[in-house]
Amino acid sequence: MPDESLSIDGISVPRILYGTAWKESATQHLTELALEQGFRGIDTANQRRHYDESAVGQAVVASIESGLVARQDLFLQTKFTFQQGQDHRLPYDAQAPVPKQVEQSFASSLQHLETEIIDSYLLHGPASRVELTADDWAAWRAMEAIHGSGRARLLGVSNVTLEQLQLLCREARIRPQFVQNRCFAVTGWDRQIRKFCTSNGIVYQGFSLLTANREALVHPELARISRRCGRQVSQIIFRFALEVGMIPLTGTTDAEHMRSDLEAFDFQLEPEEVERIENLVRR
Numbered sequence: 001m002p003d004e005s006l007s008i009d010g011i012s013v014p015r016i017l018y019g020t021a022w023k024e025s026a027t028q029h030l031t032e033l034a035l036e037q038g039f040r041g042i043d044t045a046n047q048r049r050h051y052d053e054s055a056v057g058q059a060v061v062a063s064i065e066s067g068l069v070a071r072q073d074l075f076l077q078t079k080f081t082f083q084q085g086q087d088h089r090l091p092y093d094a095q096a097p098v099p100k101q102v103e104q105s106f107a108s109s110l111q112h113l114e115t116e117i118i119d120s121y122l123l124h125g126p127a128s129r130v131e132l133t134a135d136d137w138a139a140w141r142a143m144e145a146i147h148g149s150g151r152a153r154l155l156g157v158s159n160v161t162l163e164q165l166q167l168l169c170r171e172a173r174i175r176p177q178f179v180q181n182r183c184f185a186v187t188g189w190d191r192q193i194r195k196f197c198t199s200n201g202i203v204y205q206g207f208s209l210l211t212a213n214r215e216a217l218v219h220p221e222l223a224r225i226s227r228r229c230g231r232q233v234s235q236i237i238f239r240f241a242l243e244v245g246m247i248p249l250t251g252t253t254d255a256e257h258m259r260s261d262l263e264a265f266d267f268q269l270e271p272e273e274v275e276r277i278e279n280l281v282r283r
Contacts, residue, residue, distance in 0.1 A: 004265050008177055008203065011119065011153050014041035014075050015242060016261065019207060019251040020056050021045070027052040030253055031059035035069055037258040043180075043205075043249055045079035045124055046109045048089035053078060057113040071115065077178075078109045079124035079158065080139060098135050102142035106151070121152035122180060125159035132167050144174045156180060156205075162193050169200060180205035180249075185216035185281040189244070198245060207249040209237050216281045225273050231263075238264035240277045 005012045018034040020027055020043060031042060044056045060076070063069050080102050083094055092104035109118060121143060127135045146152045156178025157168060169175050179197055183190050183206035190206065197204045210217065217233055226233050238261055241248040250261045269277075 006203070008154060012075070013120075013154075013203070013247070014039070015247055016238065016264070017041040017043045017075075017077065017205065017247060017249045018258075019043045019249040020052075021050045021251060023055075023251075023253070024052060026253065027055035028059045028062075031056050032063055033255055034258055035059065035063045037255055038262050039258065040069070040073055041075040041077070041247075043077045044113075045081055045122075046091045046105045046112065047079065047081040047086055047124060048091070049085070049087040053109060054112040057111075057115075061114050075119045076113055076115060077120035077122065077156075078113065078118055079122040080105045080143065081124040082127050082135065082139070084127070085124060098138035099142040099145075102139050102146070106146055110151070117150070118152045120154040120156055120178060121146065122156040122158050122178065126157075126164050129161070130163070132164055137171075140168065140172060144172070147174055154178065158205075160193075162196060165193060165196060169202075175200070176202060178203050178205055178247075180207060182206075182208045182212055183241075183246070185213045188278060189241075189246075191278070194244065194246065203247060204245065205247040205249060206241055207251075209241060209248055209250075210234055213237075213281075219280050221276050221280060225269065225277070228273075229267055229269070231267060232260060235260060235264050235267075236269070236277075239267060239269055240274060243269055243274045244278070 005014050018039040020031055023030050044053045045051045046053050064071055091108040092101040123139055127133045143155055147155050154177045155174055156176045158180035160179060165179060179202055181190050194204045222233050222236055226236050238248050242264060252258055
């Protein structure tokens, strides 16, 4: 269907991504499984605390070598993570200046993923919960330099507040093309940040759409929409995400659920249904 990918700066971006966090020893198998089911966008991070980026790379290489996919058909997204978000298994020298840490982490990601170019490189959350610190700017300038070298096609930021995003967009030489946040129904599915993204040509990526919204998933309105469409509630949520311009991430470990999530492209919601889901659970 026509909405299975979008184009950013001439780069094809799948409109649903497979997230590889918290998979540990199953990372390679599950990433290969996701590719087998039809996913072509993979999200990871060079943060061994929650991701096994090298196992993702092994899955990608195995899938390419088997003839399942070609590298040019894949969208690989990874992240730089500050030390406070890491454990002892750092991908850089903790004593090095932040720009050097970014460069070391990026070089490590290229090795892990066995590629010469990263399609999307994200700052894995600012160093502070408020404002942007000198370290944030040092990291972003280093990422801009990597982008300028052609080794990262697109840049983005995750786990960011509206105020931080506004400041980044005001001062960045290269503005983020993606924002990736945990998406809560009680905040209108991160409505304010999504609104800013839409107004500023930024694509919003939402994660934890199911796991962060258990109250919403049992809402009677979702059950009604699910019955009308003849679809699972999870499919309704992913279709809603697509309808409002979001790229949803799914981290399911079940092949049937992987296929089910991709089937969100096979139906549509009524405009009033989208609006009701937007306002499903509000503080």
